[in-house]
Amino acid sequence: MKKMYLGMGAAVEKDGRFLILKRSGSKDFAPNAWEIITGRLEEEESPDDGILREIFEETGLETEIIMPIETGFFYRGGKEFPMAYISYWCRYISGDIKLSVEHSQLKWASIEEILEEPTMTHFHKLFERILQLKRHLSSDFIFH
Amino acid sequence: MKKMYLGMGAAVEKDGRFLILKRSGSKDFAPNAWEIITGRLEEEESPDDGILREIFEETGLETEIIMPIETGFFYRGGKEFPMAYISYWCRYISGDIKLSVEHSQLKWASIEEILEEPTMTHFHKLFERILQLKRHLSSDFIFH
Numbered sequence: 018m019k020k021m022y023l024g025m026g027a028a029v030e031k032d033g034r035f036l037i038l039k040r041s042g043s044k045d046f047a048p049n050a051w052e053i054i055t056g057r058l059e060e061e062e063s064p065d066d067g068i069l070r071e072i073f074e075e076t077g078l079e080t081e082i083i084m085p086i087e088t089g090f091f092y093r094g095g096k097e098f099p100m101a102y103i104s105y106w107c108r109y110i111s112g113d114i115k116l117s118v119e120h121s122q123l124k125w126a127s128i129e130e131i132l133e134e135p136t137m138t139h140f141h142k143l144f145e146r147i148l149q150l151k152r153h154l155s156s157d158f159i160f161h
Numbered sequence: 162m163k164k165m166y167l168g169m170g171a172a173v174e175k176d177g178r179f180l181i182l183k184r185s186g187s188k189d190f191a192p193n194a195w196e197i198i199t200g201r202l203e204e205e206e207s208p209d210d211g212i213l214r215e216i217f218e219e220t221g222l223e224t225e226i227i228m229p230i231e232t233g234f235f236y237r238g239g240k241e242f243p244m245a246y247i248s249y250w251c252r253y254i255s256g257d258i259k260l261s262v263e264h265s266q267l268k269w270a271s272i273e274e275i276l277e278e279p280t281m282t283h284f285h286k287l288f289e290r291i292l293q294l295k296r297h298l299s300s301d302f303i304f305h
Contacts, residue, residue: 019204020164023245060163060243064232084290085229088208088247099204101167103232103247146228146304153297160290 022093023058024102025068028143029080031109031125033156035144036076037137039122049121050136053104053143064103075119078112083159086150087143104143106150108159166237167202168246169212172287173224175253175269177300179288180220181281183266193265194280197248197287208247219263222256227303230294231287248287250294252303 029036035053042048056071058064065082072080083106093100116123128144131137173180179197186192200215202208209226216224227250237244260267272288275281 020166021202021204022164023167058165058234058245060165061234063234064245064247066234085232085247088229090202090205090207090210101202101208103208103229149304153302155297158297160293 019099021090021099021101023064023067024055024093024100025058025064025071026053026055026102026104026140026143027068027072027080027107028053028086028105028140028147029072029076029078029107029109030083030147034125034127035131036078036109036114037124037126037131037134038075038116038120039124041119041121044119047136051124051134052137053140057100065105068103068105068107072107075117076112077115079110080107081110081159082107084150086146104140106143106147163243165234165243165245167208167211168199168237168244169202169208169215170197170199170246170248170284170287171212171216171224171251172197172230172249172284172291173216173220173222173251173253174227174291178269178271179275180222180253180258181268181270181275181278182219182260182264183268185263185265188263191280195268195278196281197284201244209249212247212249212251216251219261220256221259223254224251225254225303226251230290248284250287250291 037051040050058067086106087104090101128148131144181195184194202211231248234245272292275288
């Protein structure tokens with residue numbers, strides 16, 4: 018058992034479409050690729066609180082968690098940076114998007130569009146699972 | 162952003178009932194309390210792989226993940242032991258249970274029984290969420 022970093026990602030839904038962001042062209046890694054909102058856990062917060070904070074910091078949007086969907090592990094850069102992650106399905110509540118310098122563009126995309134976007138292949142499993150759940154759950158499903 | 166430990170827990174279902182284990186009476190912490198299967202992530206494994214490994218090590222059962230359900234963060238013991246966790250809903254596939262010395266007893270319990278068990282209050286949110294999902298998903302639901 019070792020310590021590691023914990024990353025979170027969020028597929029934020031609004032009226033059946035999902036927020037995707039285009040990485041700035043000046044990024045060292047994957048410039049101009051489309052992605053979902055991601056961030057890393059600070060100490061003394063739950064992953065749930067962490068992803069809602071990251072969504073707000075990156076976009077200014079208030080959102081709620083529908084449920085965690087997918088987990089994984091990778092080395093970010095090198096062996097000194099072990100990172101587990103949790104990807105969430107979230108729902109827009111309110112707010113207007115203010116993009117940071119990290120991103121050059123945004124889009125509310127359908128799952129079909131995301132599954133056809135070649136720079137988003139590593140998010141496909143997340144969206145395929147959400148698509149499967151949406152066949153069973155009402156559009157306002159939330160844990161109570 | 163800091164490094165932390167990652168714990169996992171599993172609510173393992175078999176024919177609508179869930180595996181709960183009674184902690185040995187010799188345990189320093191919470192002797193004789195009922196709990197689900199828990200464990201900690203090793204490096205170079207995903208949380209999904211980690212919880213299936215822990216279930217097998219603790220019980221000898223082969224299982225599959227239905228989905229992650231709940232996440233959280235706590236300090237286990239002291240500030241030097243920050244731990245995030247993911248709790249899963251899993252399904253029994255095969256095997257006969259071999260209990261380790263960590264546990265004195267096991268039971269396949271209904272969610273109603275678990276929600277009435279006073280030593281399991283910190284698992285109630287997990288089982289309430291599973292109960293809610295079971296109203297919408299078929300009994301053999303799995304991500305494909």
